[in-house]
Amino acid sequence: MHQPNYIILQCYGYEAVFLECAYALMSLSRLYKPEELTNTEIWVYTDKPEWFDRFADCPLPLHFRKMDAALIKQWRGDIDFVHRIKIELLLDFTETRTGNxxxxxxxxxxxxxxxxxxxxxxxxxxxxxMQEGKISEKGNPLFRKLxxxxxxxxxxxTEGTPLYDLYMWNAGILGFHSSHRELLQKALEYTDSExxxxxxxxxxxxxxxxxxxxKGNIKSALPYALHYWNMKELRQIIASFLxxxxxxPWADLVRYSSLLQPYILVTEKNMFLQNRSFTEKVLNKKWVPAMPNWELLEKQI
Incomplete structure (x- = not known):
């Protein structure tokens, strides 16, 4: 018997986060027909599950776990750390479920x-x-401080390899089996301590x-998903798109969402930042993406 598959998204707070979540779901719908997801559940941890009512015809196997203000505060912990919530919600989810x-x-x-x-x-x-580099190589100011x-x-x-000789990985995407739940608990303990x-x-x-x-070699999820953490500008484009x-209907949104192309925008932004003049760097000149002409682009699909 195949293990069930679970996709978990954390979506609460700002409207922009909900826009990102909708786009992520559209990208999944581009890849799978509904009948291909019979062994998969998508769980959205959110403070506003009703926000998704606008996509009532979405055929994805969506489920929602309501997070109210009290639970969010509890999961931020005594250290009041926003990213602690991720660890807590994964512990919450794996408490009663087995699967991928x-x-x-x-x-x-x-x-x-x-x-x-x-x-x-x-x-x-x-x-x-994705791997972001070895801490001891001090590839950016945060690594130097860490x-x-x-x-x-x-x-x-720690015994064995010093922690400063470990590699930092981006945790915007995490893949594991529920049998590795003890790793979540240890991650929480380290976070609370340090x-x-x-x-x-x-x-x-x-x-x-x-x-x-x-546990050995970590595999990169980059071939399967792009985490555009440094591209907050995409939020305004998604808002304009929606x-x-x-x-x-959902099927049209999915089809037209291919027009967003975040990987191209990431490249454009990186090129802009690399090619700024000394004065522009001192003044911290920001990259502003061109807003798409949806009426024109719609005719291309």
Whole structure:
């Protein structure tokens, strides 16, 4: 018997996050026919499940777990850390379910079918979005600060490979089997212990990097999904898209959503940042994407 597959999304708070979530679901609908998802459930942890009522004809196997303000506060913990919520909701989900799990932040788009991922999770493979580099190589200012912290007397010490010689992985996407639930608990314990001493957002993803890496080779989810964490500008384009195509059936939204092309926008933004003049860098000139002409683009599909 095949293990059930679960896709989990965390969607609460700002309207922009809900727009991202809708786009992520559209990208999944582009890849799968409804009959291909009979062994899959999609769970959205959200404070406003009614927001999704506008997509009543969406054939995806959607389920919702309501998070009210009290639960969100509880899951932020005594350290009041927003990224702690991710670990808690995964512990909540795996408390009563067995199967293959793919967690994703809302700022992502599915690129290809997940069949190979599902087939690997039950035997023990672990996925994160992509490797960002070794801490001790100090590839960015945050890594330099974390490296200093991990070498100090304040940080947790470990036998074997020093923590500063581990690789940091982006935790916007996590793939694991529910039998690895103890890794979630250990990630929570590390976060609760170290975040008060090093109160930076990367502590949560480093906690997952440590625990998933302890089981061997972490596999990259990048071939299957793009986590566009540094492309918040896409939110306004998604908002414009849904406004223009408001009232269209889900099938049309899915078809037209291919016009968004976030991977091209990521490239454009990176090129802009790399080619800024010295003065533009000093003034921190921002990249502003061109708003698509939906009326013109609609004719191209």
């Amino acid at each position: 799990i793919l967690y994703a932040d809302t700022d992502m788009v599915f690129l290809q079918k997940l069949d190979d991922v599902w087939n690997g999770l039950a035997p023990g493979e672990l996925y994160m979005h 490296d200093t912290f991990l070498r100090s007397g304040k940080a947790i010490k 975040h008060p001493k090093f109160p930076k957002h990367i502590i949560e993803q480093f906690a997952f990097s440590i625990q998933f890496g302890s 406004q223009y195509f408001d009232g269209k």
